[in-house]
Amino acid sequence: MANTGYDVVVDVDDDGDLGRTDLQDDLEFHNSTFTETTGPGRKPISSPGLPPPVTASSGGGGKRMLWTIDFYAQFFDVDTSAVLTRCWAALFPRANFLDVLEGNPDLYGPFWIATTVVLILFLGGTISDWMSRSKDVPFAYNFKLLSGAAGLIYGYTLFVPVALFAILRYFGSEAANLLECWALYGYANLIWVPVALISWSPIDILNWTFVAIGFGMSTSFLLRNLYPVLSATERQTSKILLIIVVALHFGLALTVKFLFFAHHSPLDPDKATPVDGGGD
Known part of the structure; x- marks a missing residue:
């Protein structure tokens, strides 16, 4: 039978x-x-906002709840080789970065890139502050530079993609993906690492040049990869969104320049409040 x-x-x-x-x-x-x-095998159906967070592809096939570590671990499931490939593609783009991600955007690279930028901005700003002081003035570390760098970089990388994603979904763009937006902005921050390493020069025009190069490279990277997503909305809306993306990134570049490499940073308490050199 x-x-x-x-x-x-x-x-x-x-x-x-x-x-x-x-x-x-x-x-x-x-x-x-x-x-x-x-x-x-069929891929689980997921919303366009996030990759499939509910089912596990291996290891028991159980559900990944929002409050469990496994839910967030899937966003960091990437090896060193893939991260290095994505970093190289962000600095020297030859293809669409979303194709480089291969449908697996990660938060591992963006997190460590942002952390590296914060530390180097603090280091570069400290060197710039030290070089701008007179030799007879005692030097002390200004940890407001560290907190300022953390608030600027982490805040920009976290909240701007969320706002962009919400706006795109509001205007009916089905191609918007929150995790991909985070990955794009996170890897776009990589250019600020070499910029921060060389922008503590006492020659201010050089600092402006380096920051302008960083702004140009990171902006072109963002526009090249965001344009197909933004163009899914109405033409007038996509133009406005492109202008907003460029304006916000320009604001980031100016903030980096004036807070960390201007030799007159508002975060420096000694320069914000002039010291009276007179007697009693």
């Missing part, structure tokens, strides 16, 4: 007689080795 799951063995004697029909003695039932195969 086909596809019954059992093999039946019947003994027949030489005379062609089936002999006894005692099933317990003459019929042997064997477990079939037939195993049911399933069709090709």
Whole structure:
């Protein structure tokens, strides 16, 4: 019998007689080795905002709840080779960055890039502050530079993509993906690492040049990858959104310049409040 799951063995004697029909003695039932195969795996259906956060692709197939570590661990599921490839593609773009992500945007690279930028901005701003002081003025670390860098970089990288995603969804763009927006802005921050390393020069025009180069490269990277998503909205809306993206990024570049590499940072308490050099 086909596809019954059992093999039946019947003994027949030489005379062609089936002999006894005692099933317990003459019929042997064997477990079939037939195993049911399933069709090709299907990707779980997810909203365009986030990758599939509900089902686990491996390791038990249980649900990943919002309050569990596994839910957030999937956003950091990327190896070093992939992160380096994405960093290189952000600095020297040859293809659409969304194609480089291959449908697996991560938060690992954006988080560590933002953290590196914060630390280097603090270091570069401290060196710039030290070089602008007179030798007879005692120097002290200004940790307001560190908190200012953290608030600026983390805040910009976290909230601007969220606002952009919300606006795109409001205007009916189905191509908007929050995790991809975070990845784009996170990897776009990579250019500020070399800029911060060389922008503490006492020659102010050089600092302006380096910051302008960083602004130009990161803005072109964002526009190149955001334009297909923004163009999914109405033409007038997409133009306004492009202007907003450029304006916000220009504001970031100016803030970096004036807070960390201007030699007259508003975060420096000694320069914000002039010290009276007179007597008693």
